[in-house]
Amino acid sequence: MPARATAPLAERSALTHGGPSAARKARFWDRIAVKYAADPIADMAGYEATLRRVRGLLSADQDVLEIGCGTGTTALRLAPFTRRLLATDVSARMISIAREKLAAEPVPQLSFDVADADAPVASPGEYDAVLAFNVLHLVTDLDRALQLVGHALRPGGLLISKTPCISEMNPLIPYLVLPVMRAIGKAPPVLCFDADALQSAIARQGMDIVSVERHGTRGKDFRVFIVARKPANPPIH
Numbered sequence: 451m452p453a454r455a456t457a458p459l460a461e462r463s464a465l466t467h468g469g470p471s472a473a474r475k476a477r478f479w480d481r482i483a484v485k486y487a488a489d490p491i492a493d494m495a496g497y498e499a500t501l502r503r504v505r506g507l508l509s510a511d512q513d514v515l516e517i518g519c520g521t522g523t524t525a526l527r528l529a530p531f532t533r534r535l536l537a538t539d540v541s542a543r544m545i546s547i548a549r550e551k552l553a554a555e556p557v558p559q560l561s562f563d564v565a566d567a568d569a570p571v572a573s574p575g576e577y578d579a580v581l582a583f584n585v586l587h588l589v590t591d592l593d594r595a596l597q598l599v600g601h602a603l604r605p606g607g608l609l610i611s612k613t614p615c616i617s618e619m620n621p622l623i624p625y626l627v628l629p630v631m632r633a634i635g636k637a638p639p640v641l642c643f644d645a646d647a648l649q650s651a652i653a654r655q656g657m658d659i660v661s662v663e664r665h666g667t668r669g670k671d672f673r674v675f676i677v678a679r680k681p682a683n684p685p686i687h
């Protein structure tokens with residue numbers, strides 16, 4: 451099932467002409483960045499379970515890229531377990547808060563930069579792992595974003611992701627709540643898909659699904675944690 455954006459008509463027509471600009475995508479996130487930084491993590495036990503799982507996949511000889519890093523909370527926790535972690539986000543305000551946190555709590559392996567996950571951010575094969583936490587439902591074009599992840603990974607490299615699957619929520623959320631919140635500026639455009647559709651999209655980019663997990667500890671967990679590997683020897687066509 452293709453991912454559906456709940457963007458209003460004006461924005462949907464922009465999608466057919468290359469998609470909204472990075473500045474436009476950043477607008478919502480720039481506005482809420484300070485509040486986002488201050489909000490507590492809703493399911494701390496689930497978050498810690500994900501961090502433990504990801505740490506087990508990282509090592510000190512790996513170069514790692516994070517897309518949609520927000521204010522850098524996760525990057526600050528994971529960077530010490532890598533050789534280098536470049537954490538990126540489309541929102542300059544999110545990145546400026548992340549840099550303030552890094553200045554207060556220096557981690558030599560870590561740097562932050564503004565970058566759009568819908569556009570190339572890395573040289574081909576530059577990274578051993580790409581982290582995408584709570585962002586793949588926010589890109590403009592899921593296939594394109596996953597293609598870029600594939601390009602950024604070296605053969606054998608890992609995509610490590612956790613993604614809210616909006617199609618698995620109560621249907622009132624994608625069909626009523628989100629459109630209303632979008633209309634009053636309280637929600638960004640989101641893609642609606644379930645875990646199967648996300649796995650298919652990852653597989654379409656030639657990556658092998660290694661693991662599909664749920665780490666939530668409170669109620670129904672609609673966030674799927676997926677690890678996928680770029681084949682060490684990509685097929686020759």
Ligand SMILES: C[S@@+](CC[C@H](N)C(=O)[O-])C[C@H]1O[C@@H](n2cnc3c(N)ncnc32)[C@H](O)[C@@H]1O
Binds near residue numbers: 517544
């Ligand atoms: C829900 S927050 C998640 C932040 C962080 N990864 C976390 O798990 O707490 C989504 C983040 O994705 C960023 N984002 C949205 N669209 C993006 C895009 N096209 N490229 C890069 N970042 C994007 C937003 O600016 C925001 O910081």
